[in-house]
Amino acid sequence: MKARKEFVDYGPGHPHGDHCGICRHFEAPQSCAIVAGRIARLFWCNRFERSGVMAKRGWIAKGIKHPGIEKRRAKEHGVSTHEQLETDSHSSNPTLRARGALGLRFEKGGDLHKARADRRYRRKS
Numbered sequence: 160m161k162a163r164k165e166f167v168d169y170g171p172g173h174p175h176g177d178h179c180g181i182c183r184h185f186e187a188p189q190s191c192a193i194v195a196g197r198i199a200r201l202f203w204c205n206r207f208e209r210s211g212v213m214a215k216r217g218w219i220a221k222g223i224k225h226p227g228i229e230k231r232r233a234k235e236h237g238v239s240t241h242e243q244l245e246t247d248s249h250s251s252n253p254t255l256r257a258r259g260a261l262g263l264r265f266e267k268g269g270d271l272h273k274a275r276a277d278r279r280y281r282r283k284s
């Protein structure tokens with residue numbers, strides 16, 4: 160049985176930017192697995208739990224400590240950014256290897272690039 164909104168502090172407050180749209184219980188377009196009634200994406204309740212997808216995004220953000228560093232390295236070595244990423248993704252240095260691999264995923268055609276483009280497209284339509 161789902162909880163009633165008045166018992167879970169459901170409302171427009173967003174502590175630390177949390178909201179239903181990024182909660183693991185949210186069911187698009189306007190419902191929740193554990194709270195009854197119509198649920199607005201930008202509202203929040205005290206049963207909020209961040210979804211796994213959002214947790215992954217946090218991991219990626221932490222992984223990118225020096226944005227643009229691969230581009231600078233490529234310029235220094237006189238190669239394309241893609242070539243630099245390919246080289247680094249096979250490096251024996253674990254930091255360079257991880258950075259290169261992540262960069263390849265964010266490049267045009269990479270899985271993270273496609274996911275980001277899909278999200279932007281969905282938001283516009």
Ligand code: SF4
Pocket residue numbers: 169178179180182183184185186190191192193194198202203204205206207208
């Ligand atoms: S924040 Fe509360 S109402 Fe919103 S989706 Fe999560 S559990 Fe449901």
